Structure formats: structure tokens, C-alpha cells
Amino acid sequence: MSTDSRSVLVTGASGGIGRAVCARLAQSGRALVLAARDQGRLLALCDELQSVRPGRYEAIPVDMGDDLAIAAFGERLVDQGTVLDGVVMMPPQMPPTNDCMPPNDTWRTLFQRSFIGPLGLLKAAIPAMQPDPAQGQRVKVVIISAITSVQALGNYATSNVLRCAWLAEAKTLAFALGARGIHINTLSLGATLTPDYMASLQRRAEQAGVSFAQRLADETSNIPLAKYGRPEEVAVVVEQLLGALSDHMTGANLLHDGGFTRAY
Numbered sequence: 019m020s021t022d023s024r025s026v027l028v029t030g031a032s033g034g035i036g037r038a039v040c041a042r043l044a045q046s047g048r049a050l051v052l053a054a055r056d057q058g059r060l061l062a063l064c065d066e067l068q069s070v071r072p073g074r075y076e077a078i079p080v081d082m083g084d085d086l087a088i089a090a091f092g093e094r095l096v097d098q099g100t101v102l103d104g105v106v107m108m109p110p111q112m113p114p115t116n117d118c119m120p121p122n123d124t125w126r127t128l129f130q131r132s133f134i135g136p137l138g139l140l141k142a143a144i145p146a147m148q149p150d151p152a153q154g155q156r157v158k159v160v161i162i163s164a165i166t167s168v169q170a171l172g173n174y175a176t177s178n179v180l181r182c183a184w185l186a187e188a189k190t191l192a193f194a195l196g197a198r199g200i201h202i203n204t205l206s207l208g209a210t211l212t213p214d215y216m217a218s219l220q221r222r223a224e225q226a227g228v229s230f231a232q233r234l235a236d237e238t239s240n241i242p243l244a245k246y247g248r249p250e251e252v253a254v255v256v257e258q259l260l261g262a263l264s265d266h267m268t269g270a271n272l273l274h275d276g277g278f279t280r281a282y
């Protein structure tokens with residue numbers, strides 16, 4: 019059974035990293051609110067988590083591109099009396115592109131889905147938080163980002179912009195919400211071997227006419243730890259950031275990239 023009446027909200031819960039985060043938190047006895055668009059996948063995940071460890075897992079579908087759906091999501095949390103002591107915010111991915119000046123409509127869609135929408139969801143979730151730092155009750159928000167938050171990458175032109183916007187917003191929120199006991203930290207990932215990422219790696223291997231293992235070795239040869247991250251490794255760090263590790267940390271941006279980023 020869950021050991022805590024408070025819940026952690028995980029957005030992008032049914033994705034490659036989200037599933038690993040949910041499994042890890044469920045193993046630790048955390049109650050979870052799972053969010054993404056596809057309700058069927060969320061409900062299936064709730065069932066899987068029950069088999070990992072019986073507990074309180076709730077699926078609430080929401081589309082980050084839809085302001086009305088986001089407002090309804092927040093109202094539902096409050097109406098049903100959900101109390102959040104953690105949020106793992108995973109803004110939907112920006113697809114790789116080297117087009118640094120895409121059409122205005124592309125920018126509008128990306129900003130809505132990957133910045134304005136997720137930020138709106140976080141805002142809508144704040145009334146469901148009841149931090150009380152004097153009693154040691156803190157709320158930990160972990161925003162999943164990418165290493166384009168600290169360095170521009172040629173093939174991630176729109177990600178370069180949006181991740182920096184998130185970094186600035188996270189730091190600003192950290193200042194605004196710190197005294198209330200709400201912590202905002204960012205975890206910037208390098209390439210992580212989700213099923214989708216493995217499939218794209220397989221395609222690149224086939225295009226290059228080499229084996230999967232060879233392609234993986236080639237792509238990771240410029241990473242000090244000579245490997246890509248695994249979703250389970252991300253989940254360990256997220257769990258720690260939701261816990262006592264971050265009791266005196268807010269506004270921080272941690273890199274989870276095997277040492278790939280050269281900047282200090």
C-alpha cells in the first residue's frame with residue numbers, strides 16, 4: 019500500500035521516461051497522478067503499476083496544447099481533494115530540426131504544446147499543493163529538460179530556444195515560490211535510450227549499414243562515460259530530487275548526459 023497520502027503528478031507518464039519514473043516512484047510507495055493525452059495507455063499503466071506495488075494510481079488525461087483541458091485538469095485536482103507534494107513535468111518533445119527560422123505557425127504550436135501548456139498545467143496544479151516549510155512539508159517540482167538548455171545543438175534548433183525559456187522560467191519560479199516551500203529544479207537530459215530513441219538509433223544504423231551495437235559505439239564515442247542514459251537512470255535521479263536531496267536546492271539545473279556537455 020501507499021505509505022503517503024500525498025501524490026506526485028507525473029506528466030508524460032506513458033512515455034519512455036515517464037513509465038520508468040512511475041515504476042520507480044511506485045516501488046517506493048508514492049501515490050501517483052498520471053497525465054498524458056491517451057487515457058487508455060494511462061489506465062493500462064495504472065494496472066501495471068498495481069502489479070509493481072499496490073497503491074493509489076490515478077489517470078487524468080490532458081492535452082498540453084489545449085488551455086481549456088488544462089484548466090479542467092487543475093479544477094479536477096482541487097475538486098477531488100488531491101494534495102500534491104511533487105510534480106514531474108515533462109514538456110512534450112520538440113522534434114529535431116536544423117531550421118532555425120521555421121514558419122510562425124510552427125513556433126506557435128511548439129510554444130503552446132511544449133512551454134505555455136505545460137507551464138499552465140503547473141500553475142493549475144499549485145492550488146493542489148499544501149507546502150508548510152515550518153513543518154518540513156515541502157513540494158518538489160522537477161522539470162525535465164535537455165542539454166540544449168546549456169548549449170546550442172545544430173540539429174535541435176527549436177529545442178535550443180524552448181529549453182532556454184524553461185531554464186529562465188524555472189529560475190524565476192524558484193525565486194517566486196521558494197518562501198512557500200515549493201522547489202523548482204530542472205533535470206537536463208542527454209540522449210536517453212527510450213524505446214523510441216532505440217528505434218531511431220536502429221534506423222540510423224541501417225542507413226549507415228552498420229550493426230546497432232556499432233552505431234551506438236560510434237554515437238557515444240564523444241561522451242566521457244561512453245554511453246547514452248537509460249530511463250531507469252533518469253528515474254533514480256528524479257526520485258532523489260523529489261526527496262530530501264533537494265531540501266536546500268531550488269533553481270538548479272542538473273545535467274544527466276554522461277559528461278557530454280563541455281561547458282562549466
Ligand SMILES: NC(=O)c1ccc[n+]([C@@H]2O[C@H](COP(=O)([O-])OP(=O)(O)OC[C@H]3O[C@@H](n4cnc5c(N)ncnc54)[C@H](OP(=O)(O)O)[C@@H]3O)[C@@H](O)[C@H]2O)c1
Pocket residue numbers: 029030031032033034035036053054055056057059080081082083107108109110111112131162163164165207208209210211212214215
Ligand atoms: N528520450 C530522450 O532522449 C530525451 C532527451 C532529452 C530530453 N527528453 C525529455 O524527456 C521527456 C520525456 O521524453 P520521452 O522520450 O519519454 O518522450 P515520449 O516517449 O515521446 O513520451 C511523451 C509523453 O508525453 C505525452 N504527450 C505527448 N504530447 C502530449 C500533449 N500534447 N499533451 C500531453 N501529453 C503529451 C505522451 O503521451 P500521449 O501521446 O498519450 O499524450 C507520452 O506520455 C520529454 O520532456 C523530453 O523532451 C528526452
